[in-house]
Amino acid sequence: MKRFFSLFSGLTVACATLAAPAVSATDDFAQCKTRLAAKAVSQGVAKEVVDNAFSTITYVNRVIELDRSQPEFVTTFPSYYSKRVTNWRVSKGRQLMQKHWPMLTRLQQKYGIPPHYLVAFWGLETNFGGYKGTMPVLSSLATLACDERRSTYFTGELMTALKLAEREYLNPANMVGSWAGAMGHTQFMPSAYYKYAVDGDGDGQANLWDSEADALTSAANFLNNLGWNQGTRWGREVVLPEGFDYRESGYGNRRSVIDWKALGITQADGSALPDSTLSAYVVVPAGHEGPAFLAYQNFRVIMRWNNSEFYAIAVGELANQIAGSDGLVASLPDLPAYTRNDIMALQQKLNDEGYDVGKPDGIMGPATRSGIREFQLKHNMIADGFPAMDVMKKAGVKLAAGNN
Structure with missing residues (x-):
């Protein structure tokens, strides 16, 4: 599953606990491959499966380039969305939901995931199977396993991928996906594939590349295991009251829907929120000039699939529209395309003025948002924690060419 850098989304990659080798100047890829192959056999993968797989595994320099690269520009919510x-x-999602309706309704009965959500995940991950990746998964994983940066994690994923090839009778040559090893219609990493994939079409194999039934069934099983709350939505677009204190936004400020209603928050069309005790928090992904959302438990479940608020909103809104809604009510503001250096410069300015936001890294995490809020309060600005142009100018940040 993909990961995104964003203005409002600090991302992490889970680490496995397996010991793993790393390539150094005196320890080349061929030697690393030999150790990885031996490790796979020691973990119970049949030697003939290992020999067949490793005969095709090669070092992929492009994988290392992509792993090391960081986006020049920080993605804004309007651009992402x-x-x-x-x-x-x-439109395509509605067509596919109709096409697969009998199967999708069966999946809802068994796993509790509504059809429009499954189709939305499918659309976000691979454009409904239109692009599942072209990189050789085993070679990509071996390349990353033999690189010291995240060797432990990717060694674990490689071992699991080999076990998958054996269990599901997969041809290593057909195991293609993203540069980091995500696979199939739903872009499962090997560990998720191994644990949650389901044979949805009854042919005796869970094949996430060639079987839409397998992929959608596996997605439903995965979401169910992540804790999907049946009978509730992901969240909703809302209108915040005049003078809303944006320090009350964010996951750390959860209240019931009825409590947010009492504070003056309404639905996006101005109608009253329901009298619900469901826990929710306010998300403002583009600052006070953009749309606002109340995020419920299932929002956090979506973020367990991909740890990005932007992604969770996109899945939720795409699902809404596939189900027939008209989309966002609020307009998306025209935001500048800041570079990572722009954000780093702002972070340094905030640190210099006594707002401790940590080491400047160009990523908008909670500490940076808090620092911006305090800066905004000091200068009588709307304290939404968003690095709008007026914040940059007031802080004296010299922006990259084209953003002045």
Whole structure:
């Protein structure tokens, strides 16, 4: 599953606990491969499966380049959202939901995941199977396993991928996906594939590349195991009252829907929120000039699939529109395309003025948002924690060319 850098999304990659080798100047890829092959056999993978797989595994320099690369520009919510929740994707999603309706309703009965959500995940992950990746998964994982940066994690994923090839009778040559090893219609990493994949079409194999039934059934099983709350939505777009204290936003400020209602928050069309005791928190992904959302428990479940608030909103809104809604009520603001250096410069300015936001890294995490809020309060700005242009100017940040 993909990961995104964003203005409002600090991302992590889980680490396995397996010991793992790493390539150094005196320890080349061929030697690393030999040790990895021996490790796979020691973990119970049949030697003939290991020999067949490793005969095709090669070092992929492009994988290391992609692992080391960081985006030059920081993705804004309007840019992210508008590229993912599109009219085409909504229309295609509705067609596919109708096509697969009998199966999707069976999955809802068994796993509790509504059809429009499963189709939305499918659309976000691979454009409904239109692009599942082209990189050789085993070679990609071996390359990363033999690199010291995240060797332990990717060694574990490689071992699991080999066990998958054996269990599901997969041809290593057909195991293609993302540069980091995500696979199939739903872009499962090997560990998720091994644990949650389900044979949905009854052919005796859980094949997430070639079987839409397997992929959708596996997605439903995965979401169910992540804790999907049946009978509730992901969240909703809302309107915040005049003078809303944006320090009350974020996961750490959860209240019941009825409590948010009492504070003056309404639905996006101005109607009253329901009298619900469901726990929710306010998400403002583009600052006070953009849309606002109340996020429920299932929002956090979506983030367990991909730890990004932008992704969770996109999945939720795409699902809404596939199910027939008209989309966002609030308009998306035209935000500057800051570079990572711009954000690092702001972080340094905040540190210099006594707002401890940590080492400047160009990523908008909680500490940076808190620092911006305090800076905004001091300068009588709306304290939404968002690095708007007026914040940059007031802080004296010299922006990259084109953002001045």
